[in-house]
Amino acid sequence: MLSVNNVRVHYGMAEALRGVNLQVAKGEVVALIGRNGAGKTTLLKAITGLVKLREGEIHFQGKRISGMPAHEIMRLGIGHVPQGRQVFGDQTVEDNLILGAYTKIKQQPRQVREWLEREYTRFPRLKERAKQMAGTLSGGEQQMLALSRALMSDPELLVLDEPSMGLSPLYVKLILDTVTQLRSEGKTILLVEQLAAAALAISDRAYVLSSGQVEMSGAADELLHDEKVVRTYLGA
């Protein structure tokens, strides 16, 4: 479904990604783990068009998306939940969700209503706070909102950038459980996570990124028991 071929990204003189290859098949949950600065976020931004590639190609469902602007890539069915949530703090929770469906609301208003209800069922807390400014929510609630907002366009592929960042253990569990649930709904998911053990536990496959390159890849449960991964990322 998604294929990333030999992607290089530079920030000025610094090389953030140095020839990354990655595949995601339909229905999979793929985890992307690695230390701070390994290039995980940059890779996600490269996929959704927020940073420009120096080299390489990215295809989504057979279509070349590298070089397209972010707002067009999004229309093809990729939902990106950005790092740090980035909800629109000066607008209400409901308006945030409606903006998530910006590309669909004109053509399918009834469908969007249904999706809105679906997200409110998924996270009843959001319904309670529908009229509240998104900036007043707690970090965990903002993460729910960011996730629901991305789901409002009913994307095929969901790209999650550190959904657990800065959350309490309870919220981490809630968010990761939701990822598992989304997978059973048939979504394909590419998940970036610092909490390597938790991410591997809910994924099919994983890539380990280090200094802008794929260091290792394989089935998640194998990596979970790989000595080097355990030593470096799981802190055992």
Place this chain on the structure above:
Amino acid sequence: MLQAIVSGLILGSIYAIIAQGYYITFVTNRTMNFGQGDFLMLGALVGLTTLGTVTSAGMNLFVSVLVTMVVVAAAMAMLGWGLERGAIRPLGHVLSVGWILSTVAVSLMIRNIAMLIWGRNVIPFPSPFGDEVYRFGSVGITKHEIFVAICAIVIMACLFFFLNRSLLGKALAAVAFNPDAASLMGINPRRMAVLAFALSSMLAGVGGILVGPITNTAFFMGATLGLKAFAAAIIGGLTNPLGILIGGLLLGVIEQVFSLYSSAYKDASAFLLILIVLIFMPQGLLGKKVKEKF
């Protein structure tokens, strides 16, 4: 005194309309058209010419005023679009503050072109509604001032509705808040920037039609008015449309009240007000800081 307050409110509402133009572009992509005043002047002159043409073609009063407004709004929207595409976007990559100089440059061009077309003299802009004055006790209000007040209310209502309730307004606000996140929603930030400049220029143009009969028109009229409107925006807080409305009205009233004593103090009072606001409330009366949570 009461008379001064009423005229001040009328004048202030025009400042506020023009100032909303600064607000819209500032919040969408952190740029402003420093030629807003000259766009206003162009709006006034194009409006004057259009009004002359349509009335001499024998259309009735309200239709011709409406036609004038539509023509000016359309022309100014085109100009705003051109400004963004021609003078702001291309410079974004080269120099982040390039727009300050480029919008001033465009405004100088417009000013000089207007001088070539309409000449150097002050052109009287007779109000399409005549000079009739209504008296309410000690206060006299011209028909044109009533027209301005109605227009201001309608424009403000439309603007507030557009910004707060419509999907496009929400998208505009989303781009303002976080352009990257907005583009992940499928919103095209560049299109929103064009839209903001088109809207901003339309407001300047309509402001020109409204202010024309009060101040009369000439190629140099823009500079002061643009500056006053900018002052209104700064006083109210650049990021709050309601604050800008209040800022505009306040500025208008203070100017008129001071000019009761001496017309020399008129402009001084306006700029004194800005100084005071900037010293004690640098964000403006209703400007606010939004903190992001991590």
